[in-house]
Amino acid sequence: MAQRVQGTEDLYGDYMRAWQRMTDVARELFDAYGFDAIETPTLEQVDTFVHGIGESTDVVRKEMFRVVSGALFDDLLARGSEAHLKPRQRMAMRPEGTAGVVRAAVEHNLVPQGGAPAKLWYAGAMFRGERPQRGRLRQFHQVGVEWIGASDPAADAECVIVLMEYFRRLGFDSSTLRLTINSMGDGTCRPAYREAVRRFILDHADEMCEDCIERAALNPLRAFDCKNARCREVMEAAPKVDQALCDDCRLHYGQVKRYLDEAGIPYVEDPRLVRGLDYYTRTVFEVEVEGSGVGAIGGGGRYDGLMELEGGRPTPGIGFAVGFERIYLALQAQGVAMAGEGSGCVYVASMPDQRAAAFSATLALRNAGIRTEADYQGRSLKAQFKQANRLGARICVVLGPDEVAAGVATVRDMTSHEQVQVPLAELASHVAERLGA
Numbered sequence: 305m306a307q308r309v310q311g312t313e314d315l316y317g318d319y320m321r322a323w324q325r326m327t328d329v330a331r332e333l334f335d336a337y338g339f340d341a342i343e344t345p346t347l348e349q350v351d352t353f354v355h356g357i358g359e360s361t362d363v364v365r366k367e368m369f370r371v372v373s374g375a376l377f378d379d380l381l382a383r384g385s386e387a388h389l390k391p392r393q394r395m396a397m398r399p400e401g402t403a404g405v406v407r408a409a410v411e412h413n414l415v416p417q418g419g420a421p422a423k424l425w426y427a428g429a430m431f432r433g434e435r436p437q438r439g440r441l442r443q444f445h446q447v448g449v450e451w452i453g454a455s456d457p458a459a460d461a462e463c464v465i466v467l468m469e470y471f472r473r474l475g476f477d478s479s480t481l482r483l484t485i486n487s488m489g490d491g492t493c494r495p496a497y498r499e500a501v502r503r504f505i506l507d508h509a510d511e512m513c514e515d516c517i518e519r520a521a522l523n524p525l526r527a528f529d530c531k532n533a534r535c536r537e538v539m540e541a542a543p544k545v546d547q548a549l550c551d552d553c554r555l556h557y558g559q560v561k562r563y564l565d566e567a568g569i570p571y572v573e574d575p576r577l578v579r580g581l582d583y584y585t586r587t588v589f590e591v592e593v594e595g596s597g598v599g600a601i602g603g604g605g606r607y608d609g610l611m612e613l614e615g616g617r618p619t620p621g622i623g624f625a626v627g628f629e630r631i632y633l634a635l636q637a638q639g640v641a642m643a644g645e646g647s648g649c650v651y652v653a654s655m656p657d658q659r660a661a662a663f664s665a666t667l668a669l670r671n672a673g674i675r676t677e678a679d680y681q682g683r684s685l686k687a688q689f690k691q692a693n694r695l696g697a698r699i700c701v702v703l704g705p706d707e708v709a710a711g712v713a714t715v716r717d718m719t720s721h722e723q724v725q726v727p728l729a730e731l732a733s734h735v736a737e738r739l740g741a
């Protein structure tokens with residue numbers, strides 16, 4: 305039997321409905337905040353991620369699924385190197401959404417000089433070659449926003465506010481959400497801070513893991529969230545970014561916090577929150593659900609250098625992404641059914657001689673936007689009623705010889721068992737009214 309790839313999932317039934325609800329809630333909420341939908345390709349040139357996310361990050365070095373066309377594959381194996389490939393031949397499945405959206409903003413000049421910011425939201429599958437475990441998949445789904453062109457700290461605060469409102473609307477108990485924030489500094493203050501952390505790691509090399517020593521050269525800040533508990537313990541004593549911020553970054557961060565206070569959003573400051581991607585500057589944030597054991601359900605931050613890294617003019621930006629699968633697990637743990645009630649349906653039951661009348665009635669109901677089912681297996685009337693119950697039908701429309709002769713249908717309420725006869729011409733409007741009541 306063919307099997308799905310390890311670390312991937314099929315979305316169907318309630319799980320699929322939950323994903324649809326996640327995107328529906330996002331569309332309504334983000335629209336109110338002025339974000340337009342965007343869909344960028346799942347495949348991008350590797351360079352889009354190398355420039356944006358950073359060559360030294362785990363995501364780019366180890367976790368990206370690389371793609372070459374079948375025609376080039378054998379050649380690639382034979383040569384044992386990709387050095388001969390052109391940039392457009394080196395592709396990857398997107399490991400996150402921001403780099404592609406920012407690439408699109410540059411390519412289509414979505415933030416013209418002196419123009420208004422671009423406010424975009426997306427929903428789709430992301431791919432990372434990770435070791436699959438609970439809440440960590442190789443193909444997972446994110447919903448996110450990117451606000452490109454806004455430097456005001458109010459944009460940072462509004463991103464956090466809309467993120468927390470999103471979680472509230474999905475059904476989370478807000479008191480279980482833990483929002484952590486930090487400022488990672490910018491091009492002025494971060495290089496010196498990175499250097500200080502690098503020196504600290506090298507000074508403590510005998511106490512830290514191989515990965516962290518490697519990180520010292522490439523991406524020292526990542527040592528703060530090493531999976532190794534001993535490394536994290538050692539890093540407790542490392543220099544903290546809050547001491548290293550330049551005046552502009554300190555002012556910006558202070559203003560973000562004032563806006564969050566004003567909006568009544570509780571947060572915890574953690575100077576060790578660094579997040580895994582190189583493009584972040586200044587504000588970063590992450591949300592966890594207490595007791596859920598699934599890690600962060602969402603996070604984001606400011607990326608004022610990213611447009612330039614993708615070949616555009618220097619343009620500030622900020623955004624976040626949330627992960628569907630972890631949200632689903634965390635909501636389940638809180639006893640919240642994310643898919644909500646099924647929409648139910650109307651069932652049209654008929655005898656063989658009235659099949660044509662049932663066919664017309666079914667079409668009329670569907671054309672009125674009512675989810676309608678009927679029998680397509682030649683079952684008895686009794687079996688059709690059973691099937692209607694299994695499908696959760698709220699109303700059953702019965703078409704027997706007497707009804708059809710009189711030009712009416714019997715409309716049966718499956719909960720109250722109340723029955724009325726309705727002229728066939730008024731069937732759809734009558735049923736719609738009942739369902740609306």
Ligand code: AMP
Pocket residue numbers: 400432434439440441442444445446580600601602603604625626627628629630631
């Ligand atoms: P990141 O892009 O790493 O900041 O991730 C944003 C959100 O996506 C996280 O908070 C998670 O909810 C989700 N996420 C990231 N990686 C995975 C993964 N491998 N499997 C499932 N969800 C993930």
